[in-house]
Amino acid sequence: MTKYRVAVDDLEELAELDGSWQPPDYIAVLVALGVDGAAQIEPEDLRDMCLLALQDLDPTEAAAVLLKYKLRTKLTAGQIKNYSIESQHERLWEKSADLEVHHPMFEVASLLNAVNAMAFPTPDALRVSLSVQCDDAAMLALFENTMDRTSLVCLLSAGMHKSAILNRFFGKQIAEGRVADADSIIWGLHVDSSEKTLIRLKITSSAYWLGAIHETESFEWDSCVN
Numbered sequence: 408m409t410k411y412r413v414a415v416d417d418l419e420e421l422a423e424l425d426g427s428w429q430p431p432d433y434i435a436v437l438v439a440l441g442v443d444g445a446a447q448i449e450p451e452d453l454r455d456m457c458l459l460a461l462q463d464l465d466p467t468e469a470a471a472v473l474l475k476y477k478l479r480t481k482l483t484a485g486q487i488k489n490y491s492i493e494s495q496h497e498r499l500w501e502k503s504a505d506l507e508v509h510h511p512m513f514e515v516a517s518l519l520n521a522v523n524a525m526a527f528p529t530p531d532a533l534r535v536s537l538s539v540q541c542d543d544a545a546m547l548a549l550f551e552n553t554m555d556r557t558s559l560v561c562l563l564s565a566g567m568h569k570s571a572i573l574n575r576f577f578g579k580q581i582a583e584g585r586v587a588d589a590d591s592i593i594w595g596l597h598v599d600s601s602e603k604t605l606i607r608l609k610i611t612s613s614a615y616w617l618g619a620i621h622e623t624e625s626f627e628w629d630s631c632v633n
Contacts, residue, residue, distance in 0.1 A: 409546045411628045413566060415620060416607075417536035422529060423517035424594065424611065433457040436476055440464075458522055466526040470494040470519055477511040494519060495526055501615040506591035509613060513594075532594070533617040535563070539606040549630070550606045552598050556589035558630065559596065559610060563620065565628040571619035592616055 433453035437445035440460045448456055461469040470491035474482065482490065490499060490512075500513035516530040539562075541547055549558065564574050564581045573581075573592075580586045595611035610617075 409541065409543065409630045411546075411562070411630060412540045412625070413562065413628055414538040414625045415535065415566065415623050416538055417534075418621060419534040419536070420614070421532040421534055421611070422520065424514065424532060427514040428454070428518060432476070436461075436472060439472055439476060458518075461518075461522045466495050466519075466523060467491050469522055470515070470527075473515045473518055477515050478508060481505075481508050481511070496528070498528055498530075498615075500530060500613055506588045509591060510594045513613065531614040532611060533614045533620075534595075534609055534611045535617055535620055537562075537608045537610065539608060540604060544604050547600070547604075547606045550598050550600065550608065552596055554596075554598075556593040556596075557584065557586045559593050559608075560586045560589045561630070562628050563610065563617065566623045566626040567619040568622070573616050573619065 430450045430453050433456070434445045434448075436457050437448070437453075437460060442456070442460055445456075461472065464472070468491075471487055474487045474490055474494070478487070493499060494516065498516075500509050500516055503509060503512060513530050513532060516527065519527040520529055539547065539550060560573070560577065561581050561584065564571070564577070567574055569575075569578075577586055577588070577592075586592070593610060593612055595609075597609040599607040599609075
């Protein structure tokens with residue numbers, strides 16, 4: 408059993424994730440909308456052009472275009488039709504039963520909210536900054552950008568009360584050290600290992616999962632790392 412001491416350094420609220428929409432994405436959406444010469448538009452103008460083109464559609468049509476682009480391999484035509492309506496009043500990045508689509512649903516919701524903030528709910532993600540220490544500094548090697556996301560979920564759960572959504576939904580799996588949906592719960596991770604006795608983590612996910620850590624300043628995590 409290895410004990411880690413964790414401090415919650417910062418919580419950053421995000422309505423859109425860095426890099427979730429890139430110039431090729433905007434071009435593809437514009438092409439889908441039938442905009443001529445989309446590939447010739449200056450990169451710095453692509454987002455505004457994409458927003459303007461989507462604003463010419465009614466909300467349901469705009470949602471359908473983006474859902475089809477981001478999730479065409481995950482959703483059926485019927486699901487896209489239903490979600491394009493539900494996206495105007497449902498927080499789909501939290502509510503879908505398939506956690507694998509939460510991240511791309513959030514990306515869609517972010518752009519839709521930029522298109523029409525009156526028609527679409529404001530998405531909310533959190534980026535949690537943590538400092539992790541251990542008496543055995545060698546055990547900090549557990550933390551790397553490619554680490555098993557189950558370990559991150561278990562770490563975060565230790566910093567939340569038992570009634571937190573993450574613990575209520577996955578408490579048994581966390582106790583067993585195997586969280587089947589861990590890769591879908593953790594949307595982003597950056598590890599700074601530049602200090603010998605301290606690891607700094609930036610973990611990004613939906614506020615739905617991470618919101619309970621707002622109440623925490625520091626905590627300890629007992630990891631079963633051999």
